[in-house]
Amino acid sequence: MIRLTEVVKEYPRSGVALAHVSFAVRKGEFVYLTGPSGSGKSTILRLLYMDEKPTAGEVWINGVSSKSARGREISKLRRRIGIVFQDFRLLEDRTAEANVRFALEVTGAPKATIRSKVARVLTQVGLASKATSFPRELSGGEQQRVAIARALINDPFVLIADEPTGNLDERATRGVFQLLRDINASGTAVIMATHDLDLVRRSNYRTIELNHGRVVFDSAESPASARPFDEPFDIQETPTGPSESI
Amino acid sequence: MRSAQEALTASRRAPLLSALGVLTIAFSLFAFGLFGLVAINIRRALEQVSERVEVRAFLSDSADIEQVAAAMKDIGEFPEVLRVDYVSQENALERARKEMGEFADVFEAGVLPASIEVHLRPGMRSPTIVKSVADRIKTYHFIDDVRYGEEWVEKLYRLRNIATVAGIALGVAFAAVAVIIIGATIRMMVLARAKEISIMRLVGATDMFIRLPFLIDGLVKGVLGGLVALLLVWITNRVVNQYFIETIFFNRELIFLGIVGGAAMGMFGSLVSVGRHLRRV
Numbered sequence: 001m002i003r004l005t006e007v008v009k010e011y012p013r014s015g016v017a018l019a020h021v022s023f024a025v026r027k028g029e030f031v032y033l034t035g036p037s038g039s040g041k042s043t044i045l046r047l048l049y050m051d052e053k054p055t056a057g058e059v060w061i062n063g064v065s066s067k068s069a070r071g072r073e074i075s076k077l078r079r080r081i082g083i084v085f086q087d088f089r090l091l092e093d094r095t096a097e098a099n100v101r102f103a104l105e106v107t108g109a110p111k112a113t114i115r116s117k118v119a120r121v122l123t124q125v126g127l128a129s130k131a132t133s134f135p136r137e138l139s140g141g142e143q144q145r146v147a148i149a150r151a152l153i154n155d156p157f158v159l160i161a162d163e164p165t166g167n168l169d170e171r172a173t174r175g176v177f178q179l180l181r182d183i184n185a186s187g188t189a190v191i192m193a194t195h196d197l198d199l200v201r202r203s204n205y206r207t208i209e210l211n212h213g214r215v216v217f218d219s220a221e222s223p224a225s226a227r228p229f230d231e232p233f234d235i236q237e238t239p240t241g242p243s244e245s246i
Numbered sequence: 247m248r249s250a251q252e253a254l255t256a257s258r259r260a261p262l263l264s265a266l267g268v269l270t271i272a273f274s275l276f277a278f279g280l281f282g283l284v285a286i287n288i289r290r291a292l293e294q295v296s297e298r299v300e301v302r303a304f305l306s307d308s309a310d311i312e313q314v315a316a317a318m319k320d321i322g323e324f325p326e327v328l329r330v331d332y333v334s335q336e337n338a339l340e341r342a343r344k345e346m347g348e349f350a351d352v353f354e355a356g357v358l359p360a361s362i363e364v365h366l367r368p369g370m371r372s373p374t375i376v377k378s379v380a381d382r383i384k385t386y387h388f389i390d391d392v393r394y395g396e397e398w399v400e401k402l403y404r405l406r407n408i409a410t411v412a413g414i415a416l417g418v419a420f421a422a423v424a425v426i427i428i429g430a431t432i433r434m435m436v437l438a439r440a441k442e443i444s445i446m447r448l449v450g451a452t453d454m455f456i457r458l459p460f461l462i463d464g465l466v467k468g469v470l471g472g473l474v475a476l477l478l479v480w481i482t483n484r485v486v487n488q489y490f491i492e493t494i495f496f497n498r499e500l501i502f503l504g505i506v507g508g509a510a511m512g513m514f515g516s517l518v519s520v521g522r523h524l525r526r527v
Contacts, residue, residue: 049448071452075450075453076450079449079450081450089441089444089445089448091445093259103445103449106449106450106451106456107449107451150449
């Protein structure tokens with residue numbers, strides 16, 4: 001469903017962001033992307049929703065290749081991908097309901113189905129009673145739920161979340177995380193970039209760890225116990241190859 | 247249809263910014279329009295003066311009237327010539343008396359020679375053309391003398407050239423300033439909605455879908471700005487007409503061109519500004 005093959009991403013100014021990254025994500029899988037800041041997590045996510053193209057290698061997602069995808073095809077692809085960010089990215093001048101509806105309207109969805117679909121996803125994220133609230137009237141956790149509702153509105157096959165709990169307190173984090181688990185349980189794959197080691201440790205999902213643009217650990221390829229989570233990511237200064245981590 | 251709605255909603259959401267946008271476009275075009283008004287009036291004044299460029303050929307006393315008539319017909323067929331008039335001795339006297347009233351009694355019949363007046367077509371009044379026509383007329387043996395105010399024609403022509411060059415230079419400068427200001431205004435309006443654009447891209451709106459409301463918005467603001475500018479120029483023209491000098495206003499074609507220009511600028515500005523945002527989330 002999602003496959004990265006020998007993906008390299010270089011930026012003209014900051015240099016190599018990803019170096020020969022390869023992994024695949026199966027249908028309905030839950031994957032954590034972890035690693036220190038600047039290790040390439042967000043770059044991978046941007047490559048997945050094709051905001052950027054790899055410098056070398058190839059990204060396959062839902063039958064679309066990064067080598068051939070163009071404007072319209074990318075737009076169509078994004079309608080099948082839900083994207084959530086740390087900073088929610090809601091439109092401040094619209095209600096929760098209007099923010100969710102917006103995602104359907106701008107993709108030219110038929111008007112008749114919009115109302116019921118919006119009501120359904122708002123209920124799914126537990127915000128049916130706050131449909132008419134503006135983002136500033138909602139807590140951080142609630143705002144992130146609106147963003148998740150917006151991401152779910154087009155029935156995505158995968159939800160891509162970039163530090164979705166980064167701005168939330170512990171309680172809200174737990175709530176949002178539980179919501180993502182529920183979404184995953186209903187068959188949607190989730191790829192979540194996170195710093196939150198507690199979260200990663202507590203759940204038994206596949207974890208891919210990046211450092212300096214390389215995959216240094218992938219729990220799908222090694223026993224779950226092999227990677228001790230006792231050292232904080234931030235101290236790892238030198239790039240390490242996959243063989244060293246295992 | 248939905249794009250038009252989107253454009254309208256966007257303007258309603260930010261009424262102040264929209265009004266500011268329209269006003270900025272209006273005043274940039276107003277400045278350009280005022281310049282245009284001055285330019286067309288100077289042009290008209292110079293044209294009126296240049297209508298007086300004529301070649302006058304004085305006939306010798308012995309000129310045969312039939313020969314003169316034949317020559318007039320020939321001259322009338324020169325490509326540069328608009329009209330040829332015959333001025334008899336009596337006409338010449340009458341005209342001189344009228345033009346110089348205080349010396350009316352000085353002139354007596356027979357003092358002034360008969361002449362033919364050759365009027366030139368518009369665009370055929372440059373010094374070289376006037377001189378060449380005069381030289382050709384001189385070749386008739388019954389012509390005593392040919393006058394066309396050589397120095398005056400040259401001065402007028404130089405003035406016209408200066409006016410044309412200055413007009414083009416100033417026009418380009420004014421237009422450039424208008425384009426830059428309007429471009430910046432539209433960019434500001436697009437920037438105010440940058441987040442919206444980035445979200446639209448993330449949820450899979452096509453580029454065309456994102457662009458269209460901005461194009462319509464730019465078009466509407468361009469036309470509105472153009473109309474406001476036109477109104478301002480018209481009012482200025484009226485005031486000048488009433489209290490200072492008589493001026494002409496733009497003709498229908500120029501008005502149409504101005505509004506289409508405003509609309510095109512609005513649309514083009516939007517297209518460029520949105521295009522920049524479409525290339526990044």
